[in-house]
Amino acid sequence: MTVIQVVVFVLVAVCGTAVVLMREPYRQTFLLSLYGLLLSMLFVILAAPDVALSVIVVGAALPLMILTALRIVGKHST
Amino acid sequence: MTVRSRQIMALGSAAALGLLLVWGVMRLPDFGAYPESYGDMLNAAAVAERHVTNIPSAVNFDYRAFDTLGEEFMLFVAVAGLAVLFREQRGQSDRKNLSVVQVSEAVRWMGSGLIGFTVLFGMMIVLHGSLTPGGGFQGGLILAMAVLLIYLIRGDEAFERVSRRAFVEALEASGAGAYILIGLAMLAAGGMFLENLLPIGRLREVYSGGTIFLINLATGVEVSAAFVLLFAEFLEESRKPSSER
Numbered sequence A: 001m002t003v004i005q006v007v008v009f010v011l012v013a014v015c016g017t018a019v020v021l022m023r024e025p026y027r028q029t030f031l032l033s034l035y036g037l038l039l040s041m042l043f044v045i046l047a048a049p050d051v052a053l054s055v056i057v058v059g060a061a062l063p064l065m066i067l068t069a070l071r072i073v074g075k076h077s078t
Numbered sequence B: 001m002t003v004r005s006r007q008i009m010a011l012g013s014a015a016a017l018g019l020l021l022v023w024g025v026m027r028l029p030d031f032g033a034y035p036e037s038y039g040d041m042l043n044a045a046a047v048a049e050r051h052v053t054n055i056p057s058a059v060n061f062d063y064r065a066f067d068t069l070g071e072e073f074m075l076f077v078a079v080a081g082l083a084v085l086f087r088e089q090r091g092q093s094d095r096k097n098l099s100v101v102q103v104s105e106a107v108r109w110m111g112s113g114l115i116g117f118t119v120l121f122g123m124m125i126v127l128h129g130s131l132t133p134g135g136g137f138q139g140g141l142i143l144a145m146a147v148l149l150i151y152l153i154r155g156d157e158a159f160e161r162v163s164r165r166a167f168v169e170a171l172e173a174s175g176a177g178a179y180i181l182i183g184l185a186m187l188a189a190g191g192m193f194l195e196n197l198l199p200i201g202r203l204r205e206v207y208s209g210g211t212i213f214l215i216n217l218a219t220g221v222e223v224s225a226a227f228v229l230l231f232a233e234f235l236e237e238s239r240k241p242s243s244e245r
Helices: A003-021 A025-045 A049-077 B003-026 B038-050 B055-063 B065-088 B105-127 B136-154 B156-162 B165-188 B211-239
Strands: none
Touching: A003 A025, A025 A049, A049 B136, A049 B211, B038 B055, B055 B065, B055 B211, B065 B165, B065 B211, B105 B136, B105 B211, B136 B156, B136 B211, B156 B211, B165 B211
16 A cells, blocks of 8 residues: 555545535535545545545545535525 | 434434445545446447447447447436427417516626537537537537526526427437437348448548437437427426426
8 A cells, every 4th residue: 555545545534534424514514525535535545546436436426516505495494 | 303312313324324425435446447347348448349448438328239229318307208298288379478688788698609519519519529529419418508508698588489389299209210210220230239341441540430420410409499399398398487387
C-alpha cells in the first residue's frame, strides 16, 4: 500500500464517519457529496476508473435528489 | 425489557460482530492480490476478440450481456411500479400547486452554464462506452442530471416542459425494448441470444465492439429516461396537497 492510498483510505473513513455523525440534513447532504468525491478518488487510485465514474455519478445524483426532497418536505411542513 | 439487559445484549452482539469482522479481515487475500483468473483472461482476450478497450463494457454488454439485461429491467420495473403506484392514487392533476423556485442569481447562472456542458459530457460518456471508462449507465444518469438541473434553476414548469411524460415514457420503453430486440436479432441471424455477431469495427474508434456499442446506446437511452421519469413522478407526488397523500 502506498502512502497516497493510505491517506485516501483514512480520508474516506473519516468522512464516512462524519456523514453518519452529522445530524443536520443539509450539512449531511454536503458531507455526503464530499464523501462521494473522496470515494471516487480512492477508486481512481486503486486503478478502477469505471467504478470511480459510477461513484461520481451516484454521488452527483443522490445529494441532488436529497436536496430536492428536503426542499419539498420543508415546503409542506410550513 | 429493561435498559440494563438491552445494553448487555447490544454489547454482546457488538462484540460478536467485531470478532466475526476481525476473523473475516484476517482471512482476506493480501492487499492488491488477485487470486482469480477471470479478469486476467478477459484482459488478455477482450481487446483482440471484441476490439474494445474498456473491458468492463465488454463484460457488461457482451460476455455477460444477459446479466445486464436483468439489471436493466430491474430499473425498468422499479420505475414502472412507482409510476403505477403513484398514478393509482392520483385524482385530477392540480396545476395550481406549481411552485415558483427561489434561487439565487449565482445558482441560476452557474446552472444555466452547466446544462450544456452536462449534456455534452453525458453524451460523450455514453458514446465512448467501449473505449473509455463509463458507458450507458453512467452517461445516462449524467444526461438525466441535466434535466434535473433545469428543475433546480427554473422550477416545476420548465421541468414539465422538457420532460413530457408520454415522450419520456416512450424513450424509456424503446431503450429497454431495443436491448431485447438486439438479442432477438442475433437469434434471427443464426446465433445465440445476445451473441455478438455484428462487425466489431476498428480498435479505438467510436463504433467498435459490434453489439457492445448498440446495447450501450440502448442502455444510455433507457437509464436517462428512467431517471427523468422517476424524478417527474416524485415531483408530481410532492405537489399534491398534503390531504391527498
